[in-house]
Amino acid sequence: MYSGRRLKEALFTVTIITLSVAAIAPVLHIVYTVLVNGVSVIVKAGLRFFTDLPPTPGSAEVGGIAPAIAGTILITAIAFPLSVVLGLFSAILTTEFPKNPLSLLVDTIARSLASVPTIAISMVIYTVIVVPMRSFSALASALALTIVALPYTYTYFSAALRSVPAMYREAAFSLGMSRWDTVTRVLIPISRRIIAAGALTTLARIMGETAALLFTAGRFRGGVAISLTAPVDAIPLLIFDYILSPYEIWHEVAWGASALLLLSYLAIFMSVKLMVKEVKL
């Protein structure tokens, strides 16, 4: 017998599947387009995509994006750990001492930072760092990105710490653990999956952020800079500039750079997923 309930259930399942496909279809389309257009460029350029300078507009060869790769690695290497550490300490402060005036201040700042447009952050860093130093720099870029990333790490990490059931805190304190031990040996490890996910999202955000670099990085594409005080390039900046240019060869490079960014997200995402085991409550 085909009852009304079973019909309803079937309808429900079909609806859910249709909606989920509709929701992820655009994402899959983006991933597909970027990979199809981009991977071929990387394959064509070969290893030189990672070691060479970008082509001139008239060039027949794709060349590489070495300055952008080096720049992105350099500023990410500063901004990411900085935003994770600052975000974690702020989250610990505000979750452990919610009534403390300093906590209220930190919480307010972090929340309002989240609503500041990243281009505005770029302008502020431009006036307080770039102008006095008389140069665009990796340092200015990294600071701008840290400010962009902080609300993310802070929000994720404080949600993670708060997600740990109170009974584990009580257990830790009842064993004579200090506040520090309770946070580092109990609260953080129990919520490590959420913390890792938050860190990852932030990493992706940092590597892909463009506007914050507009007035800070300096788009130096004439060589590989490894100085904190010299102008740098970054992958998203290069994509932004090259896609807007009228030259076919630069469009190709931009696709290749997009694919590279996407592939590195996937690689990081997978490895963290494999490395950080879930805690079963």
Next chain:
Amino acid sequence: MLAVEIEHLNVYIRHAHILKNVTLRIPKNTVFVIMGPSGSGKTTLLKVINRLIDFTEGVRVEGVVRVLDIDALKADPYELRKRIGMVFQTPNPFPHLTIYENVAIAAKLNGVARSKRELDEIVRWALEKAMLWDEVKHRLHAYPHQLSGGQRQRLCLARALAMKPEILLLDEPTANIDPINARKLEEAIVSLKDEVTVVMVTHSPHQAARVADYIAVLYDGRVVEQGPAQQLFLRPSTEITQKLLRGEM
């Protein structure tokens, strides 16, 4: 010799008066049972003894609380807690640590064990005392989510014991576990008396009859009666005690 001595203790949480002029004497190396209806303040009383009450928002504690001959309300709570173990109403072994690590953690942090061998010994001793060793000795590196509720609660007892406490606070340790596991836990508790003072909350008069040396009855935040267990069972002086011990409350 008193392990805990409480005089005129008043606890307020925001505007609610939770414990009212409580005076209690808990002799060393005994099993001291606290009984009382739900909401009478039993858990709150335990948390005053190890100062876990500090983490309750809007709390105010007044009176004298002497624990192991120190002024517990003025002492460093973190140092105090190292000498007092606690097992909670709901089993709460650390989910991210293995069975072994759960038992070892406090012993390691509090400096009870100095070498790996000492730690192994303490872990085994604590698990044996908690009557859990035989069930877990072949899977010390499994995680607690693979244990039954009763086993988890005994793991929590082992965890508390491994820090070699002088006082053990047990908040309805058998509330959520089956009768067989509950009996095992009771046996464990009675066998501990030589080493620690046990302060235990229970709702079960039968359990109280089996393990208690002393009983205090709490009702609406007040101690209505306290004394040797036999005396309370034979000649309860208040109606509340009578009802509680008959299991009617």
